[in-house]
Amino acid sequence: MNKKNIFERLTSGEVIPMDDPDYGVIREMVNRTKKLSNQLNRADHVDDIRSILGEIIGKKVDDSTTLFTPFYTNIGINITLGNNVFINHACSFLDLGGIEIKDDVMIGPRVNITSENHPTEIATRKSMVPGKVLIEENVWIGAGATILPGVRIGRNSVVAAGALVNKNVPPNTVVGGIPAKILKKLN
Structure with a gap:
């Protein structure tokens, strides 16, 4: 029997x-990631930032990817980054359920992406x-947006600043508001 x-x-x-x-394994991983995150957020050279981020997520980070610190995550190993990804400062990724970010994605400052939640029952x-978050190619997420567990953001879409995304976003759309609603279609 192969136990996951x-x-x-x-x-x-x-x-x-x-x-x-x-x-307890989760707690151990959180402690590991906290230590690496402290190193990451003290680093000042782009190559050091990419290298430490690679340690946190357990994968090489492509040279075309840019991360502005500070950056926060609780686990890290469930984050997958494509090429040419830009992540602005003070973003928080809670990745227990998995966060996949495809190529050419731009993420504004103070964006929260969470792939985990708790039941409401006491x-x-x-x-x-858990609920995996998938951000497809060429998406732009505006400052202060929050992406909730289980959401898929379709390619070429824009999430307006401050939006709360709790449902899937179709490709080629602009969404905004709390909760986010489609504001317009893109050509």
């Missing part, structure tokens, strides 16, 4: 209760409910 590790279980959408015997509220 807790991160594979999360990225496959399994709800994980706090008393899960493997939950008895199970401390459980982790």
Whole structure:
């Protein structure tokens, strides 16, 4: 029998209760990522930033990708970055459920992308409910936007500053507001 590790279980959408015997592995990974994030946020050279970000996510970061610090994440290994990605300062990526960012994406300052949530029921509220976030090619996410778990943002779309995206965004659209609604179609 091939038992999935807790991160594979999360990225496959399994709800994980706090008393899960493997939950301690998440805490260990959070501590590892906090230490690396402190190094990342003190780095001042673009090559050092890319290198440390690569350690955090467990993958090489392409030279065409730019990250302005500070940057925050809780796990890191469930983040996948395409080429020519730009991430502005003070962004927060909670990636237990997985965050995939395709090529040519621009992310404004103070954007929050979260792929994890908790049940509203009191008895199970401390459980982790994952939901992968997928940001397709050539998307622009404006300053201060929040992307919630399970959302897919279609290619060539724009998320307006301050938007709260809780549903999928079709390709070639502009969305904005709380919650985000389609404002217009793009050619």
